Amino acid sequence: MKKQKLNNLITLGGTSVLCVVMAVLYSVGALDGNHMLKGMLVLIGIHIIWALSLNLTVGILGELSLGHAGFMCVGAIFGGTVSQIIRANAAECPPGIRLLITLVVSGIMAAVFGLLIGIPVMRLRGDYLAIVTLGFGEIMKSIANNIYLTLDANGLHFGFTKPPENVDEATAKQILKGSIGMQTPQDTNIWWVAAILIITLFVMMTFINSRSGRACMAVRDNYIAAQSVGINVTKYRLMAFTISAGIAGIGGALYAHSVPMITFGKFDYNFSILILVFVVLGGLGSMRGSVIATIILYALPEMLRKVNENIVNARMLIYAVILILLMLWKNAPFFINLREKIKARFKKSDTARSGGAEA
Amino acid sequence: MTDIAKNENDIMLEVRELSIQFGGLRAVDELNMKVKKHALYGLIGPNGAGKTTVFNMLTGVYKPTTGAIFLDGANITGKSPVEINKSGIARTFQNIRLFKGMSVLDNVKIGMHNQVKYTAIEGILRFPRYFKEEKMMNAKAEELLAVFGLENEKDTLSQNLPYGKQRKLEIARALATNPKLLLLDEPAAGMNPNETAELMNTIRFVREEFNMTILLIEHDMKLVSGICEELTVLNFGQELCQGETSAVLNDPKVITAYLGE
DSSP, rough: HOOOHHHHHHHHHHHHHHHHHHHHHHHHHTTTHHHHHHHHHHHHHHHHHHHHHHIIIIIOOOOOOOHHHHHHHHHHHHHHHHHHHHHHHOTSHHHHHHHHHHHHHHHHHHHHHHHHHHHHTTTTTTTTHHHHHHHHHHHHHHHHHHEEEEEEETEEEEEEOOSSSSSTTOEEEEEEEEEGGGGOOOOOOOOHHHHHHHHHHHHHHHTTTSSHHHHHHHHHHHHHHHHHOOOOOHHHHHHHHHHHHHHHHHHHHHHHHHHBBBOGGSSSHHHOOOOOOHHHHTTTTOOHHHHHHHHHHHHHHHHHHHHOOTHHHHHHHHHHHHHHHHHHHHHHHHHHHHHHHHHHHHHHHHHHHHHOOOO | OOOHHHHHTTTEHHHHHHHEETTEEEEEEEEEEEHHHTTTEEEESSSTSSHHHHHHHHHSOOOSSSEEEETEEEETTTTTEEEEEEEEEEESSSOOOOOOTTHHHHHHHHHHHGGGOOOOHHHHTHHHHHHHHHHHHHHHHHHHHHHHOOOOGSSSSSGSSOHHHHHHHHHHHHTTTOOOOEEEETTTTOOOOHHHHHHHHHHHHHHHHHTTTTEOOOOHHHHHHHHHSSEEEEEEEEEEEEEHHHHHOOOOHHHHHOOOO
């Protein structure tokens, strides 16, 4: 118990310090010489938020969700729409307030979608649940790619698969442009990402170490036994799924406001899998693992790009090989034995030393 | 009339004409059973007799086709497992079902899930009520673990416990739900004679310490004859014999059912 608490404090403290240091360095311009790192920081932060939120579904609840990008997409759409409406109607609104409203709306909307999807989906388990979430992710992406929304003096005009007609051309402003995407105000900065990341990590950890989080893990470990001790299985599965979706949505909105132009085609199946890879390699249920794995695996392809011009073409190949090696390192019997041997050797030298001290 | 009323007051579990049908198979057929308060009651029978099916109906995993179940006078027929646990039945499983990835202490704390009331928001934002109730839970869980001699292993992952201790932890978790009636499904399965003897003491101790009514399924006749006061014998889903332990075990019908003609 004490050890677990200490571990959590280390994770939360370490991540917070890292976030603040990076944000300060970024703000004072210490990173100006390093364009790659500067460009990557905000994106790494957002990816960590996504990985943490997915870890709640996959690691804590134990259900494989392949449609996480769907919730990010929901967050991005609602967030982008809200911020653009605010920009058009209340230009004097400071960016900070605008982003705050945006994040709240997108988080709530993504959570509502999570709840609505969760009600039917949480009756399923295992592979079936994975397939349904996969479908949801693809449906969200396709719908987002076909929504047109135009704002004019008379209000909002909505069109599906084609731009809305009968708009007042003089004052018309396109908010959502189907597969072209949307142009959001770039309100996200490193401080917002750092703050949301730390809050997310805090929420995850306190949730896991509360009555509700334990109930979720009980459902993961043994469904029937969880029911037999009086845990309302559906309620806690739905709760974890909804929280996970809401945080993914907030991440989506942050992302939508960090890039000048966003197309919803990005939130596809491959993107869900990318985040899942971060979570799985970081360790299911391990928040610290998710943070570290995301930093390494996100930075890796970019670093490889910089090493050598020749490597640029082969960098995804190298990335894949490293992924495979990491998986083998974690799971192959040969490497597990090797790790045990190394551990045993360290222990032996430890005991020998302490034995010597006693003598 | 007064006789019946008196009877109903000291009966913890009453099963009336309980039957369940799976397709063409009548797994349990018109079972009647009365378990007195504070009793140690055994449910025995050859393999496939329907003992675990009875347990699954008592705990709401299966809905009985016909018949009724009364716990302490209240009708609990057809309720969900969660509701039945809340009304006071806790159980262990034939094949141990612990929460493997969690510590021993957390396993017991999950058993107390419904005894604390703080909400998810209060837990996430760490309201004072969270600290108060968690402290209460920790103290109570450690007390329970001490009863079962598991206090030194409270931080161990439950899957790393030796087999006998896993069985004990499962009983501790069941007791943590604060039940009136404890159902034990083959508690001695896979245990050696020493462990079984220890288990018998534990079960007796649990009954006295927690003033518990215990209904158990068991194949180990030494355990059954050693601690059970009354028995019901099932064979092919039907009640074969019922009564005091020594009388039942010497009944020629029971011996035939177990050993053949």
